[in-house]
Amino acid sequence: METTIAPDLARKLLTRDFANLVQRIQHGGKLSRAERSMLQGLASASGENSGPPFARNIVELADILGVTRQSITAWRKRKDAPQPAANGLHDVAVWREFMKRHDLKGATLAADEETVLRARKLLAEVEERELKVAVRKGLYVTIEEVRHTWTTQIGRATALLRNKFESELPPILSGLDATGIQEECRKAIDEVLTILHEGGA
Numbered sequence: 001m002e003t004t005i006a007p008d009l010a011r012k013l014l015t016r017d018f019a020n021l022v023q024r025i026q027h028g029g030k031l032s033r034a035e036r037s038m039l040q041g042l043a044s045a046s047g048e049n050s051g052p053p054f055a056r057n058i059v060e061l062a063d064i065l066g067v068t069r070q071s072i073t074a075w076r077k078r079k080d081a082p083q084p085a086a087n088g089l090h091d092v093a094v095w096r097e098f099m100k101r102h103d104l105k106g107a108t109l110a111a112d113e114e115t116v117l118r119a120r121k122l123l124a125e126v127e128e129r130e131l132k133v134a135v136r137k138g139l140y141v142t143i144e145e146v147r148h149t150w151t152t153q154i155g156r157a158t159a160l161l162r163n164k165f166e167s168e169l170p171p172i173l174s175g176l177d178a179t180g181i182q183e184e185c186r187k188a189i190d191e192v193l194t195i196l197h198e199g200g201a
Contacts, residue, residue, distance in 0.1 A: 054089040
């Protein structure tokens, strides 16, 4: 049997969960997959396209649209205001179109906006902390480290190639034909690549 809870009760439960989540994160706690999903949902909440397609009553409609019940009551007095269906449900999309057509904003629920902003801030803090942990574990390296390692490897490769082709190969290549020179050069290049791959000096 499907059970539903009133929007105001759901809001209170969500607010309490969010407050507990804030406290746990501030004390170094980790997020479960479900908690991260909830936090990301709060952080990306926009009120414009979120929520169910139908509202059961005025209170629920105001909650979904992100305005006060008084605003809905005032707007219903307009001649072209959306009417509930035969089953009493209010079409949210029709109401949003009505609000857009008349440029109606209404009194917004500041508490919801504050929750969204706090969720975004908390999510950013969690992601920053996770990144720092990943860096400490060696899962990420800084650009400076990459640049230093790359420069070092290029220097080693240059030194090895110069040593091979300027010092070791000339005496060996003396008197060889084109095929022999090509073969010796290929061996020298392979040797340098092997040394670099194995991390030798």
